[in-house]
Amino acid sequence: MFKKLLVANRGEIAVRVLRTAREMGIATVAVYSQADRKSPHVEMADEAVEIGPPPPIESYLNIERIIRAAQATGAEAIHPGYGFLAENASFAKACTEAGLIFVGPPADALRRVGDKLEARQLALSVGAPVIPGMIAVQPDVSAFKKEAQKIGYPVLIKATAGGGGKGMRVVSSPADLNAGLEAAMHESQTAFGDATVYLEKYIAEPRHIEMQILCDEHENAVWLGERECSIQRRHQKIIEESPSPVMTPKLRETMGQTAVMIAKAAGYRNAGTVEFLYEKGNYYFLEVNARLQVEHPVTELCTGLDLVALQLQIASGEPIPFTQEQVQPRGHAIECRIYAEDAAKDFLPSSGVIAALREPQGPGVRCDSSLREGMEISVHYDPILSKVITYGESRDEAIRRMRRALSDYVILGVATPISLLLDILRHPAFLSGELSTHFLDHHFADWKPPRPSETVQEMALIAATLARAGTRRGDGALSPKARPTPWQTIGHWEIAGS
């Protein structure tokens, strides 16, 4: 096992990785941009290196500076977290060339699975079901027309270079195909500088089901169970759970084995996730996420495993310390992502200072965050504030626990979508497991944050007034509020000389 690890990330995932590294007795190095100088991940690491101004391109995406930080501190390995450089083949290569261990797959495997079309080819090569479609990429309309006929309408046109819904068009009939192609290609050119599109069968009510896999350097590969991530808003996951309500043991084993086969064919190593779409008993390969994912805690709670520890073990050459038969997921886990977003303003990112914070606790409640009271939430980075994950013996218990945890969660100063999450967790379709990636479109298209009741408004008014008056006891003496202390009026201050 290496003796020193650099974490090339920030926020909650950096804290997550640092915690496990500390538990394993590995010395730690954090890197930070100027905006993150006082962040919890900087405080938690044994050493910290400033790597540049706030914009990611000058800090967390700066390969040179990160490698130099590792060399300067004597770190032997780098964990990339998720996002930023986690799936960047150039970064993986640069680490290896600098004699550093990249905690993740080798650069060539990263490249292979990072290209959507190549990944699809890999899946086909091992006999994995893929969404029927056309792999070839020419703007040959007649070829597209023939293929669409073969697949059967409705079909989906997708941009090869893209994601997030851009360059996508659903075409329901042959008459609309030409117009759909033109529109998708034009949009893709504008958004990604590449008009290449491909065609596939349109799945009307897909469920997003992904399989966690682990591959070591001794040809061992295991699957650790699935996660269903169908509750998405604008293609962004907000609730994930394991197991999937539609999963059966047989299907799990089939999908698990398929995922492992695809990973092996790609020469994959370390932790990864294979994503599928599922509809009516059929599953189709979507893509490979060559990193540790945001929602990994859901799998950890169901398996009792520490995925970061396993990543570090695999990266240092150790074999996976258990067999497939020993993987026995049990119980149910749900994760809710808490974004800094204002549900009342169409989920615009919210920034500000965290004026009050009380994270949820209790049996079966896990809160992964990097927050502190008084901390400023800036606009430079991904607005994920925290993740709340609950575990229960049953799906019902996990849901009840999540509702209780979210209604105990105090955050003031930054808006969060907690009221939306609570409404989803009460909705009959969610409770009965009737999920698809269109869940929010179907059931929450017109949703607005609930108006506080008259009683709640009165309580808020009374409490606000009492706070101003500086009351100690509501039925005791009323004392005038003390003058603001210097700490409140001066604001940010520094010790002279720093």
Add this chain to the structure above:
Amino acid sequence: MKSEYIIEGNLRRVTLEKTRGGVQITVDGNPRSIHCEEMTSGHFVIEKDGAKFRLVVREIGDRTHVWVDGQTVVLERPKPEAFGIVGSSDSHLTAPMPGTLRKLLVTEGQIVEPKQTVAILEAMKMEHNLRAPRAGKVAKVFYKEGDVLEADATVLDLEPLEEEG
């Protein structure tokens, strides 16, 4: 003590009065019988009609954010405080309309009683007596006789007397 807030687009008024028996609260003139405990600063448990509420209050800029059992409510002040001093509007004496400060009848450091006339404002060809909203000590006077005042100008600040505790 009076407070005004805008909540959900409506202007609401809360009063707190210290009485011999404790604290009397009214919301928009309606008396409210509650029991309240401040657990730590800004963190309250309020009981009303057998129902229990947990609240956390934080003033952020010119808004007051309140967490109530999982919901967040944001209150706004209808008017910014003239000099940013924490306290109710009872601790400032303001000119109700534009006019000339004809006479100033108190000096800094002087103790005044509730409703005592402290200044005379000449406006619209009439004289208006400005009276102290409550007992207190004149902390600071911001104008002198002959000054022309705008509406809402703070004429003087009152400090509470030391007997409360």
